[in-house]
Amino acid sequence: MDRTGRYGWAGHARSDSTIDPGTIGPDTASPGTMGTSYPGAIGGSGPRLSRPAGVRWRSAVAGAGGLAAVAALLTAAPAYAGVPAAGVAAAAPAAAGLVSAGVIRSTAAPALAATASTTAPVTAVPTAPVSPAGRKxxxxxxxxxxxxxxxxxxxxxxxxxxxxxxxxxxxxxxxxxxxxxxxxxxxxxxxxxxxxxxxxxxxxxxxxxxxxxxxxxxxxxxxxxxxxxxxxxxxxxxxxxxxxxxxxGRSLVATIQNKTHRMKVVVDGRLVRTVGVSLGKSGFLTRSGIKILSGEKYVVKRMRNTELDYDVQAPWSVRLTPSGEYIHGAPWATGRIGRYNGSHGCTNLRVTDAKWFYDIVLPGDVVVTVGTGRRMEPTNGPGAPWNIPWRVWLQKSALS
The missing domain is CATH 2.60.40.3710 (Immunoglobulin-like)
Structure with a gap:
C-alpha cells in the first residue's frame, strides 16, 4: 500500500515468461503498474492498464485460476480504495494464490482479460405477430x-x-x-x-x-x-x-322552445332555471332536434360574416354544432331576447344567463331545440346520431 492508501499491483506478464506471484502485493507499485492510483480506468473509474515497450500482455485462459481470476480481481480493485490496511492485506494472499494456480503462455496480444469476466445481457428479439390463420x-x-x-x-x-x-x-x-x-x-x-x-x-x-x-x-x-x-x-x-x-356527472337537459322563446334547464330531474332566448330569424332558422355539447366553449368568441355584414364579440359562447350554432350572450339583442327571433341561427341569451350556462355545462350535456321548422341533420356534430330514429339505429348493428 502506498502513502495515499491505494492498492497497486506491480509487474507485467510478458509473452516469454510466467508471472512471479511474488510481484503482486502492497508497496511494490512502480511506473507502468496496474493500480487504482492511475486515472482513465476501463469502463469508468477502475484501473488503467499500461504496457511498456516490448511487453505484451498474456491472454487469460479459463482453467483452474489463471489470469481470468486476476482480471476479475482487477475489476473489483477500485472497491479497495479507502479500505483499511487490514482488509487489503487479507485480500492479497488470495490474489497471489489465484495467480500461482496456473499460467499459460501466449504469443498474441488479445483483448484485455479484464473485459472477459462480464457477460453481456441477452435482449429478447420480439417475434412478429401471427393471426389465428397463420398469416402475417x-x-x-x-x-x-x-x-x-x-x-x-x-x-x-x-x-x-x-x-x-x-x-x-x-x-x-x-x-x-x-x-x-x-x-x-x-x-x-x-x-x-x-x-x-x-x-x-x-x-x-x-x-x-x-x-x-x-x-x-x-x-x-x-x-x-x-x-x-x-x-x-x-x-x-x-x-x-x-x-x-x-x-x-349530474344529469343536465336543456330544452329550448321556439314558440315561447324560453329555455328550461333541468338538472337531476329538477327544473333549476328558465331563461329567455332569441333564435334564428326567417332564412336562418335554428335547427330543431337533439344537440350534444362537445365541450368547446369560449369566454369571448368573435363571430363575423362579411356577406351578411356582421362582426360581433359574443361572450360566454358554447358550441352546439360544427356547422356554426352556438348558445351565447348577445348584449346587442337584449330587446328581442325572450320576445322574438332575430339571430343568424344561434341561440341568443342575456349575458348573465349565458355566463351561468357556460359555467355549469359539461361535454355530453343535452340541448333539445323544438318547433323551429328546420330539422337537425344526423351527421351534424357528436350528438347528431341521437336524431336517427331508434328502429333505424338498430338496423345499423352488424348483429341485428
Missing amino acids: VVKAVAVVTPGAGSVVGVGQLITVKFSRPVRDKRAVEAALSISSTQPLPPGSWAWLAPDRVVYRPSTWWPGHAQLTVSLRLSGVVLGTVGRGARAKDVMVVNRPDRDVTFQT
Whole structure:
C-alpha cells in the first residue's frame, strides 16, 4: 500500500515468461503498474492498464485460476480504495494464490482479460405477430371515446374508432360490451363508417353513474388485406383486451322552445332555471332536434360574416354544432331576447344567463331545440346520431 492508501499491483506478464506471484502485493507499485492510483480506468473509474515497450500482455485462459481470476480481481480493485490496511492485506494472499494456480503462455496480444469476466445481457428479439390463420398481421389501433377517467353528460355517445376499415364487423361488435354501476336503458352499437362504431342507449344515460367499455379483441381479425400468399390479417395488437371506464356527472337537459322563446334547464330531474332566448330569424332558422355539447366553449368568441355584414364579440359562447350554432350572450339583442327571433341561427341569451350556462355545462350535456321548422341533420356534430330514429339505429348493428 502506498502513502495515499491505494492498492497497486506491480509487474507485467510478458509473452516469454510466467508471472512471479511474488510481484503482486502492497508497496511494490512502480511506473507502468496496474493500480487504482492511475486515472482513465476501463469502463469508468477502475484501473488503467499500461504496457511498456516490448511487453505484451498474456491472454487469460479459463482453467483452474489463471489470469481470468486476476482480471476479475482487477475489476473489483477500485472497491479497495479507502479500505483499511487490514482488509487489503487479507485480500492479497488470495490474489497471489489465484495467480500461482496456473499460467499459460501466449504469443498474441488479445483483448484485455479484464473485459472477459462480464457477460453481456441477452435482449429478447420480439417475434412478429401471427393471426389465428397463420398469416402475417397488419397492426390496427382502436381508440375509445370518451377516454378513461372522463366525466361527461348523460347524452355522451360512446365511439370506438379503428385506424383501419373493419370488414368483419360482426366479430368486432361481438367483442365489445358496455356495463355500469347502475341499471342501463337498452342500447345498441351502430356502424356509422367502415372504421367507426358508435354505442347509443335508447334514452339518456343515468346521471352519477360509472360506465365501462370492454374490448376483447385479442385474436379477432378485423379483415384481410392482399390476396394469396401475400394476404395479411388486420388485428388490434396493442392492448386488444382492455376496459375503459368513465363517469356521467349530474344529469343536465336543456330544452329550448321556439314558440315561447324560453329555455328550461333541468338538472337531476329538477327544473333549476328558465331563461329567455332569441333564435334564428326567417332564412336562418335554428335547427330543431337533439344537440350534444362537445365541450368547446369560449369566454369571448368573435363571430363575423362579411356577406351578411356582421362582426360581433359574443361572450360566454358554447358550441352546439360544427356547422356554426352556438348558445351565447348577445348584449346587442337584449330587446328581442325572450320576445322574438332575430339571430343568424344561434341561440341568443342575456349575458348573465349565458355566463351561468357556460359555467355549469359539461361535454355530453343535452340541448333539445323544438318547433323551429328546420330539422337537425344526423351527421351534424357528436350528438347528431341521437336524431336517427331508434328502429333505424338498430338496423345499423352488424348483429341485428
